[in-house]
Amino acid sequence: MNEKLNEYLNQVKAYLNTSDNKEDIIKELEAVVLEKAEKKYGQITDESISKILSEFGSPAEVAKEYSDEQELIDPSYKNYIFMLTNTFFALIIGINLITNVFRISFTSFKPENLFLSILEIIGTCFSTYFMLFGIICFLFFMLTKYKIKNIAAFWEYKDLSTFLAVKPPKVGEMISKIIFFSVFTLFVFFGIDAITVLLSKSGLQVINISDKSIFFAFLFVGLFDILVYAVKFYRNTELLDIVKGFFDLILLWFATIKMENFRITDIAEEISKGISIGLKVAFIVITVLVIIELIVSILRYSINKTKNIMKV
């Protein structure tokens, strides 16, 4: 089939919101376009098909004619709802996380209840996500009501589109990431304990750990990331990166809450301050990197779904 026609029909199919047989609608549209191109322009060529398609209108408009009823929110917005809700959600979790990092005091001990910490994270995540979803749905409801279109014109910027295009995974990059997270996981599993024992033997009890759940959080981050990169060899989808990004962020958030159980003792105040600032900076840098990667994944996933809208 002609590539342009195929692309057009795929977009129409993506926009179709009907209980009718979508395959049959697409099959009929294909037959109609080819027949019209031949009868009107003498032969089926890229040019004649393009002319017929431009007469038909945009895929979203064509799909709308086949849709069962007027939607409260235009179906062409559905990817933007996902994109914006998740992007803002990632940003809010990130801000929460960084705020927590600033709050950590390595000198005073404030025990946090594990159950309450988990409950707090789950509660905040749910309420934030549904609040954002509601606001964004309302926004698109208004856009639909007042027929404001073409909000996605920024997809047309070539540089952005190239940057956000989904690329096949690079084997070297994936292997190096798996190795990095394996080392990270092994270090978390064996290293921290070993260092603590070593420091205790030398008379310095630098870090006092009274709750090891934080290590399990890091352990989960490492193991989950290894799993995701391994799965990506078989199926490369941005959805996996999005799940990984949110999982990492939530566990990092949990870790910042549990960091309250750390105490830096038995050393000079300047060194203690240095370690404390170093840990905080490391946390913030990791958080920012995870958020950037997550938002890029969300945009890539959404652009992959919507990238053809503006082309035709």
Next chain:
Amino acid sequence: MDIQSELMNITSEMNRGFLQLIILTFLDVPSYGYDIIDSLEKIGYKVEENTLYPLLRRLEKKEVLISEWKVVDNKPRKYYSISKYGKELREEIMKIWSIQNLILQKLSDGRKENE
């Protein structure tokens, strides 16, 4: 108020029902979309593809029309024709249309007498 835009609105509303009646009348003989558009255009009735095809499907869903895929000259075409139920429905619509026509005629005649 702009008479042209108002006229377009009214025409569009009137055409909605009229097109259905035309389709029900035309499809006594099975035909496919392009042929319907072409034939109607030849007798002075222009209909857009984006209007006709969804309408054909809606009528098919309501069992007013039936359809069948056929390959003619190596081209797949979906042929539509009126169903038994469609024919009964068409008779009723024609009655309503005749009554409406009659009412309009009487009103028009009455107005002329008053003038």
